Amino acid sequence: MSILLVEPFYGGSHKQLVDLLQEELADCVLHTLPAKKWHWRARTAAVHFMQAIPASTAYRVIFSSSVLNLAELIALRPDLAPLRKVLYFHENQLVYPVRKCQERDFQFGYNQILSCLVADVVLFNSSFNMESFLSSIPTFLKLMPDHRPAGLDALIRRKCRIYYFPLRFPDVSRLLPEHKRARCAGVVGPVGPQELGPPGDCPHSAEGLAQNTMPRASPGPDSEHGAPSPQHTGVPQSPEENYQRRESVAPPTEGGGKQSNTSHCQVEEECDDxxxxxxxxxxxxxxxxxxxxxxxxxxxxxxxxxxxxxxxxxxxxxxxxxxxxxxxxxxxxxxxxxxxxxxxxxxxxxxxxxxxxxxxxxxxxxxxxxxxxxxxxxxxxxxxxxxxxxxxxxxxxxxxxxxxxxxxxxxxxxxxxxxxxxxxxxxxxxxxxFSWSSLRSSFISVLSASTSKDQ
Missing domain, CATH: 3.40.50.2000 (Glycogen Phosphorylase B;)
Known part of the structure; x- marks a missing residue:
């Protein structure tokens, strides 16, 4: 397997993700541009990568953020067309806020739509990101004076999956102040240890991190957004399934919020510290x-x-x-x-x-x-x-x-x-x-599938 990672805006979460993939997955090749002037990266990065990416018969998958106009790159480099093309949305330009309506550049959103049409798989870092993008396509295209394409949202939706951004949470237990360490150990106030959980359940410690990222054996509140279950390998395979699971396995708390395995204690009235x-x-x-x-x-x-x-x-x-x-x-x-x-x-x-x-x-x-x-x-x-x-x-x-x-x-x-x-x-x-330990198998799966020709 040879994975071609392409990031036109190599900074922030964009950098975090491709660095993580390159470090954790075998046989990756990374090509980037500095995280400056993203407007120009979105406009011109395809031509740069046309020249920067060497020809190779070893490539099987190309993975890029949606800053890249993938349609342009594939047109400029037809040898990349057979690859499995995976597009990742950190953000979408159809609902990205601008200070004035007239400042929104039609081309940025249009490029992302074109990239989705060319891609084999389109990944979003949240349901909100995906739904806001897909639901905005028809209205966005009305900005065109005539000959507006229809049904693109439905065409793109079938390619979409929700892959939460994978985080590598460090062990910060050594940095915690006394009161945070104490509540992990179950010694603050009148709440009993069973309600607080054992010391190893502290999500900030190395042991707690391992517990929080262990694959679950059955569906539950934790598996709704990416923890493995018998039917799921880390991430729901369709947005509709994700919403059904989110509604059915996350019972509301008294205040209307979702329950979680890391839920231990409420704010107490008394404190001796x-x-x-x-x-x-x-x-x-x-x-x-x-x-x-x-x-x-x-x-x-x-x-x-x-x-x-x-x-x-x-x-x-x-x-x-x-x-x-x-x-x-x-x-x-x-x-x-x-x-x-x-x-x-x-x-x-x-x-x-x-x-x-x-x-x-x-x-x-x-x-x-x-x-x-x-x-x-x-x-x-x-x-x-x-x-x-x-x-x-x-x-x-x-x-x-x-x-x-x-x-x-x-x-x-x-x-x-x-x-x-x-x-x-x-x-x-x-x-x-949201940890890499929970989401790793899903990313491996989507990046190790067959090429576009084999599908």
Whole structure:
């Protein structure tokens, strides 16, 4: 087997995925372009790869993100046409937010549709990503003045599968503060060990990671998004099946959220940890400094909490690019005494350490198709607060979602007043279902199938 990995935007989650595949799967060849000026990567990468990819009879599969115009590359390199063509959507351009409607470039979305038509298999990192793309195709094509093609959404849907983004969760138990280690060990408050689970059940430890990523023997709440079961090899084989399983095997909790095997304890009223009571709430925001992540909402919320005289500390992490929203500079000055970290942390170890020390991780995104940063923070013991929109209801139970800016502010206000209660809570999100250990067999399967000619 020879897998041709092609990534026109080699950065962030795009880089994470192809690096993981190259490291874990045998006989992969990787061709990339730097993660700069993605608009130009989407427009011109095919011509670059036409010249950069050497001819070879060993190739059997080509795997690329949807930034590449796969149709152009196959037209320019007809020798690649017989390969099994696998396209992976980290995001889709049909619903990608733009600041003004007229700024949306028709060509980017159109290129992704063409790539889907050429591909043999189209993978999405979430149900939300897939459904938002497919349901938007008919409306999107109405932008064409005439001779609009019909039925492309149905044609593409039959090729689609949901393959959650695979994460390699590190063992962060050594970085956890005392109260997070204590709740893993089952020694916080009056909740009994059986409710908390044994020490090895801690999802942050090496033993806990192994337990959380072990293949399950039967269908259950954990297998709905990718854990193996007798009928499934890691990922549902069709989107319809995924939705049926999600509805049938995820009974709601009292608050309407989904249950999970990592669900252990609720927030308790009493707490004997004096230090935990006295230390201010630590809020972390680990996202790109761009408008689609809505830093304005997050920082405005913090400034309102400050005006109310509430005590908290904040770490604003994430990458910055050419244009940084103005709100960051002003907020940095106003929050100065409360800031623990401000800006991108180049050290992975330091980044994980900040997540482990934080209490709450907040998303204010107006665009999110998966959310690697939120899941990494949850793995490090953070309580997640996410919009009740986009991909988040697919991943997080209802108790971790907010519907309005007022709800976000109220939740953070309550946490600022009683951070000890928050620190006793065991987050009920099964991160194991998104681990590479759970999803590996599915990726191997889709990348080791027959060539396009053999199908």
């Amino acid at each position: 004096t230090a935990s009571q006295q230390r201010p709430l630590h809020i972390v925001w680990p996202h790109r400094w761009e408008h689609d992540k809505d830093p304005e909402l997050f920082l405005t919320t913090l400034l309102k909490l400050k005006e109310e005289g509430l005590s908290f500390q904040v770490s604003v992490l994430g990458e910055t690019f050419t244009e940084v929203p103005d709100v960051f500079s002003g907020a940095r000055e106003e929050l100065a005494a409360r800031v623990l970290h401000w800006g991108f942390l180049s050290s992975r170890e330091q980044y994980l350490e900040v997540l482990c020390q934080a209490d709450v991780v907040v998303s204010t995104a107006r665009h999110e198709f998966f959310g690697v940063a939120m899941l990494e923070a949850v793995h490090c013991g953070c309580y997640p607060l996410c919009p009740k929109a986009l991909v988040y209801p697919e991943i997080f139970p209802a108790e971790y979602l907010y519907s309005t800016p007022e709800q976000l502010r109220k939740r953070l206000r309550d946490f600022c007043r009683r951070p000890d209660r928050l620190r006793r809570h065991r987050v009920k999100v099964d991160t194991g279902q």
